[in-house]
Amino acid sequence: MSKLNITVNDQPYDLDIPESRTLAQLLRYDLGLTGTKIGCEEAECGICTVLVNGVPVDSCIYPAFKAQGASITTIEGLANNGDLHALQKAFIDHGAVQCGFCTPGLIMTAKALLDNNPDPSDHEIKVALKDTYCRCTGYTSVFNAIHSAASDLRGQGPLAWKAVKTVEPLKAVGQPVAAQEAVDKVTGHARFADDYVFPGMLFGRTLRAAYPHARIVSIDTSRAEALPGVKAVLTHEDVPGENIHGLVYADWPALAADKVRYMGDPVAIVAAETADIAAEALGLIEVEYEPLPVVGDPEFARSPEAARVHEEREDGNLLKHIKVRHGDIDQGFAEADVVIEREYRTPTIEHMFMEPECAIGVPAGFDDEHPKLTVYVGSQIPYEDRRQAARVLGIPEDQLRVRGTLIGGGFGGKEDIAGQIHVAMLAQTTGKPVKMLYTRQESMLFHPKRHATIIRIKTGARRDGTLTAVQAELYGDGGAYASLSDKVMTRATTHATGPYVVPNARIDCYVMYTNNPPSGAFRGFGVTQSAFAVEQNMDLVAEAIGMDPMEFRLKNAQRVGATTATGQLLRESVGLLETIERVDGDMRAGDAPFRWGWREGSKAYGWGIACAYKNTGLGGGAPDRAVAEVEVFENSIAEVRTSSADMGQGLSAVLAQVTAEELGLPVNQVRVLLSDTDLTPDGGPTTASRQTYVSGNAARHAAVVMREALASVAAEHMSVPPDEIRFEGGKLRYNGSSIEIGEVVGWMREQGMEARSRYTYDAPATQPLGTGGDMHFAFSYATQAALVEVDLDTGAVHVLKVIAANDVGRAINPRALEGQVEGGISMGLGNCLTEQYIIEDGVPWSGLFARYKIPSIKHTPEVISHLVEHPTADGPFGAKGVGEITSINTTPAIANAIYNATGLRVFRIPVDQDALLRAIKSGAREVTATWSDVK
Amino acid sequence: MTLWKHYHTPSTLDEALALLASYDGRARIVAGGTDLLLDIRHGHVPPQEALIDVTCIDGLNTMRLDGDTLLIGAGVTHSQIVGSDTLASRATCLVESCGVVGGPQVRNVGTLGGNVAHALPAGDGTTSLVALDAEVEVVHQGERRWLPIGELFLGPGVSLLDPTRDILVQFRVRLCGPREATAFKRIMRPQGVALPILGCAAWLRLDEAGERCEDARVCIGPVAKVPARATAVEEALRGAPVDEAAIERAVGAAHESLSPRTSKYRATAEYRQEMADVLLRRVLPLAAERARTGQAVPEGVGME
Incomplete structure (x- = not known):
């Protein structure tokens, strides 16, 4: 321990702390200033940025004692007596706050910029924020927020949010509403799992496998147990219940028993007095392995010589064979004048949500607030966490409570169980709260990712541009455990015709077990992969028959009355044609005649387009249910409760808006309580772009029930017919007079009634694949056009502009929706150009944030967004899914644009400038290599 | 993991040297720490008993x-x-x-x-x-x-x-005097580790007329195990007018004298060779232009 004199947010401190502290640790753990977040501990992601004497630094690797005598400013120091700083206001007002985990870093970095440059250009913003990453927003709103704050600070007032055109908004629905957590997220007061601290809390760590595939011969924990400060070391032998979990198939041991199947498999868990001791203890656990042959890729996995990942399975390494059969495929190709057949490959993709996983287990009876075993976690599916954890713990579900914290991004990567089970086991064993925070590197190793795929697709069309047939074979790398592979690859398969009328289709998908990290849910849910293949084949066919690619798509686009390849008749809400027309109109606007591609000096330019569709909801016959509760209080505040998760996508605002609309309340009088298995009813998983629709409907209907109850009581009390009462502005109005809604709540209570309603919403029934009928209850549609610049000297690709049109049914919160559009495009751009999770024979190479590049602000293209609102009858106010559709077609649009710019077609992503340039030099037309081939 | 136990910020060189001596191999010099601390965290360098921060030493930070x-x-x-x-x-x-x-x-x-x-x-x-x-x-x-x-x-x-x-x-x-100037550019890829595929810096001195190259120093890397001058490229430039022909001779010399290697997940040898050409064609005219005009405004700062 040594003396550190430091000033933080104008407050001087004289501290006695270890010299080994980093500045981030000092702020978070010694001073409790948890607004500074840790995202990577590699000085890469920038979200831990604080100002040291006004200069932005990465606090995660800044030694605290380097700041001896310095003045530090953190996010908590920005607001002045509760008045938000101009940047904090602007981030909210311009929709630059989604999950909120990177927000403090973005704001602090921006503050350093504005302190020195009162009117920065876009370029200067890019330079300043180049290494401060955000995975949600796509940065467009960040530019707008910084310009607005700069204007405000110059005394010229903030800039208005650039509204997107929508149908006429209602009182709450259709308005750009800020989420209730927004202020906490910009001030640093928002609490994510790692921001919670309990007295006497222990720290947990996990020992992961030493091999991608090996038999466990023995585990000796005695040396680890003997280390002072270690409170528990648990292995599979200590699992009290069934040692298995899994969202679709239970095939994933909570702690590896007989063998390990990938490098992320947990072998033992430790709880100790400090995180350092826990880490040291891991090194003392002795595990003897017998290495087994590694199954490294899905095609090999299907061959007879491949080792078995799960020996007990009858189908070998085949996790699932998924089939789509529609019409007569031979007839379809016989009718075709042109047939194009190609093979496409997409890599494993990492979510890189900015908040690494963290869970805290608090033992039963720890204090008055924790009569039962409680797990704090930022999870997409709290009720599934409870079900799965209870099974492993061997306790009834009612003895376990899962309390959701804020979630620093999910994108599908926080659906599977992470540390939830382990902290519960450790808390039960030690009788103390146990926190388990994954490092970024552990997070990247452990959690399920987007499936790598191999897609062979054959498309047939008549010379007049009519599609006649699609045949496809897909291989998906499911990794070591099933996770959501079945569902994800089913979506890849059923969407492999694209959003077109294809009378004959035959599609086979083989999802294989391998010794790679498991694959599971990831925004786009398989459709991201198939769209890369489908939409490039569409352009190839269009070129072969000499038709404009936009016209070709218009001709074949799904529309009302069309039938999908799974036999679903589309009866309503098919806005695809309008999305194509809107994008086409923008793309071709301008005085010069439109060209798909052109050259200027050593630069080649090209436009590319792609369409997409994506189901809303689980579909395939799965019951799709959400339960919501609405309670109104005497102070005229309503609370809506459901376990659904807000991981930054903006669900809390949507639920508040639909509730406010139905109750006639100002939206700021509606609170939302989410993600608590004891306090909120089950909203189902936050996946499949389903929550606005399903939980939105549950909240809406619960609000209607509440309204009717209030009206009935009020009507009786005042002797007026209930249907003459209007709910408006927080009041019940009738005949020119009005009373507060809270007053009616008082009347209800006097009569012994609770002003609380609960509604179980069941989405329209769907049918399993292969049975025909409605596989899904709604689809969202989208078209995107991308303009790229290719440097013909270096092969480097830059996306200059993206025009997007998304048919979302109805924009409930247009500002949040624009965030989904911009963030989706950014993620699609990364999928196409920057991202690949490389695995070498089962061993991930991409083990660091520094080895996996997500788009930075410097990659941000100009985004032009159109919202198309073809309402769906059962959606709340006509709304359907938004979260995924915005991200699916960016990749093929860019790929098509590269072709139109250069004449080179890329069959693998990410696009590799090295391979592209070599192809340009050699005169090749097709690029089938990528950077992971450079060895 | 404790990356270091003690952190010292000496204010003189002698103090720093004395500290190093006192730890006798168990302490390391650190400056910004943006590489070293990550190397320790990732296990490439063992945790240190002490770090001796040199950035507070008088004269070392100015x-x-x-x-x-x-x-x-x-x-x-x-x-x-x-x-x-x-x-x-x-x-x-x-x-x-x-x-x-x-x-x-x-x-x-x-x-x-x-x-x-x-x-x-x-x-x-x-x-x-x-x-x-x-x-x-x-x-x-x-x-x-x-x-x-x-x-x-x-x-x-x-x-x-x-x-x-x-x-x-x-x-x-x-520092550059009259008719002297420099330029640097590099080629990056958007995937993987943020290390340059190839970088190139050049220093040129022109003759009184501002036409011929009197002297040149060029460094292209990585092409060898250690950073080194591209002497054949320099030779191709010296004494000749800095025009397209000279630059192409320099490119030719680079082709003959440099043998960049393929490095895993960064670049193929073939691509690096191409980029050496591209960089020379970009850097040399820029340096020459700066030398001729006496005006130099740094390019690309803060981006790639």
């Missing part, structure tokens, strides 16, 4: 003009270099190369000395220092002396200096 020479303390940050008007106009390549290292947060802390001491064959700052024919002052084996920068590097990631005993003190750079 730049000093001495006639046509600039002395740059080893603890000067990349941001200080980028912000120097003297360097921007008279050692432009150093600003251009230090301006693309990391992001602002890293440049605000990471130092030129640390970048050089890391001895990466593709260190951006190093590439420019080699083209500037910089000298470096070190305390090595107890002796304080000046070396040509090239003598510092022994192999990839290996320098002459023992970080538990020696200290890199400062750099000496002769």
Whole structure:
């Protein structure tokens, strides 16, 4: 321990702390200033940025004692007596706050910029924020927020949010509403799992496998147990219940028993007095392995010589064979004048949500607030966490409570169980709260990712541009455990015709077990992969028959009355044609005649387009249910409760808006309580772009029930017919007079009634694949056009502009929706150009944030967004899914644009400038290599 | 994991040397720490008993003009270099190369000395220092002396200096005079580790007429185990007018003399060879133009 004199947010401190502290640790753990977040501990992601004497630094690797005598400013120091700083206001007002985990870093970095440059250009913003990453927003709103704050600070007032055109908004629905957590997220007061601290809390760590595939011969924990400060070391032998979990198939041991199947498999868990001791203890656990042959890729996995990942399975390494059969495929190709057949490959993709996983287990009876075993976690599916954890713990579900914290991004990567089970086991064993925070590197190793795929697709069309047939074979790398592979690859398969009328289709998908990290849910849910293949084949066919690619798509686009390849008749809400027309109109606007591609000096330019569709909801016959509760209080505040998760996508605002609309309340009088298995009813998983629709409907209907109850009581009390009462502005109005809604709540209570309603919403029934009928209850549609610049000297690709049109049914919160559009495009751009999770024979190479590049602000293209609102009858106010559709077609649009710019077609992503340039030099037309081939 | 136990911020060189001696191999020199601390965290360097931070040492964190020479303390940050008007106009390549290292947060802390001491064959700052024919002052084996920068590097990631005993003190750079100028550019890829595929810095001096190249120094990296001058390229430039033909001769010389290698997940040898051409075609005309006009505005700072 040594003396550190430091000033933080104008407050001087004289501290006695270890010299080994980093500045981030000092702020978070010694001073409790948890607004500074840790995202990577590699000085890469920038979200831990604080100002040291006004200069932005990465606090995660800044030694605290380097700041001896310095003045530090953190996010908590920005607001002045509760008045938000101009940047904090602007981030909210311009929709630059989604999950909120990177927000403090973005704001602090921006503050350093504005302190020195009162009117920065876009370029200067890019330079300043180049290494401060955000995975949600796509940065467009960040530019707008910084310009607005700069204007405000110059005394010229903030800039208005650039509204997107929508149908006429209602009182709450259709308005750009800020989420209730927004202020906490910009001030640093928002609490994510790692921001919670309990007295006497222990720290947990996990020992992961030493091999991608090996038999466990023995585990000796005695040396680890003997280390002072270690409170528990648990292995599979200590699992009290069934040692298995899994969202679709239970095939994933909570702690590896007989063998390990990938490098992320947990072998033992430790709880100790400090995180350092826990880490040291891991090194003392002795595990003897017998290495087994590694199954490294899905095609090999299907061959007879491949080792078995799960020996007990009858189908070998085949996790699932998924089939789509529609019409007569031979007839379809016989009718075709042109047939194009190609093979496409997409890599494993990492979510890189900015908040690494963290869970805290608090033992039963720890204090008055924790009569039962409680797990704090930022999870997409709290009720599934409870079900799965209870099974492993061997306790009834009612003895376990899962309390959701804020979630620093999910994108599908926080659906599977992470540390939830382990902290519960450790808390039960030690009788103390146990926190388990994954490092970024552990997070990247452990959690399920987007499936790598191999897609062979054959498309047939008549010379007049009519599609006649699609045949496809897909291989998906499911990794070591099933996770959501079945569902994800089913979506890849059923969407492999694209959003077109294809009378004959035959599609086979083989999802294989391998010794790679498991694959599971990831925004786009398989459709991201198939769209890369489908939409490039569409352009190839269009070129072969000499038709404009936009016209070709218009001709074949799904529309009302069309039938999908799974036999679903589309009866309503098919806005695809309008999305194509809107994008086409923008793309071709301008005085010069439109060209798909052109050259200027050593630069080649090209436009590319792609369409997409994506189901809303689980579909395939799965019951799709959400339960919501609405309670109104005497102070005229309503609370809506459901376990659904807000991981930054903006669900809390949507639920508040639909509730406010139905109750006639100002939206700021509606609170939302989410993600608590004891306090909120089950909203189902936050996946499949389903929550606005399903939980939105549950909240809406619960609000209607509440309204009717209030009206009935009020009507009786005042002797007026209930249907003459209007709910408006927080009041019940009738005949020119009005009373507060809270007053009616008082009347209800006097009569012994609770002003609380609960509604179980069941989405329209769907049918399993292969049975025909409605596989899904709604689809969202989208078209995107991308303009790229290719440097013909270096092969480097830059996306200059993206025009997007998304048919979302109805924009409930247009500002949040624009965030989904911009963030989706950014993620699609990364999928196409920057991202690949490389695995070498089962061993991930991409083990660091520094080895996996997500788009930075410097990659941000100009985004032009159109919202198309073809309402769906059962959606709340006509709304359907938004979260995924915005991200699916960016990749093929860019790929098509590269072709139109250069004449080179890329069959693998990410696009590799090295391979592209070599192809340009050699005169090749097709690029089938990528950077992971450079060895 | 405890990366270090003690953290010292000595204010004189002697104090720093005494501290190193007292720890007898169990302490290391640290400057910005943006490389070293990550190396410790990732297990490439063992946890240290102590870190001796040199950035508070008088003279190591400042730049000093001495006639046509600039002395740059080893603890000067990349941001200080980028912000120097003297360097921007008279050692432009150093600003251009230090301006693309990391992001602002890293440049605000990471130092030129640390970048050089890391001895990466593709260190951006190093590439420019080699083209500037910089000298470096070190305390090595107890002796304080000046070396040509090239003598510092022994192999990839290996320098002459023992970080538990020696200290890199400062750099000496002769600033460009009339008809002299420099330029730096590099090629990156958007995937994987943020190390350059290839970087190129050039220093040119033109004749009185501003036509012929009187002298040239070019550094292209990584093409060898240690940063080095591309002497054949320089030879192709000397004495000739800096026109397209000369640049193509330089490109030809690069083709004959340099043999870049394929490095995993970064670049193929073939691509690197192409990029050497591209960089020479971009850097040489830019440096020549700056030398002719006497005007130099750094390009690409803060981006790639």
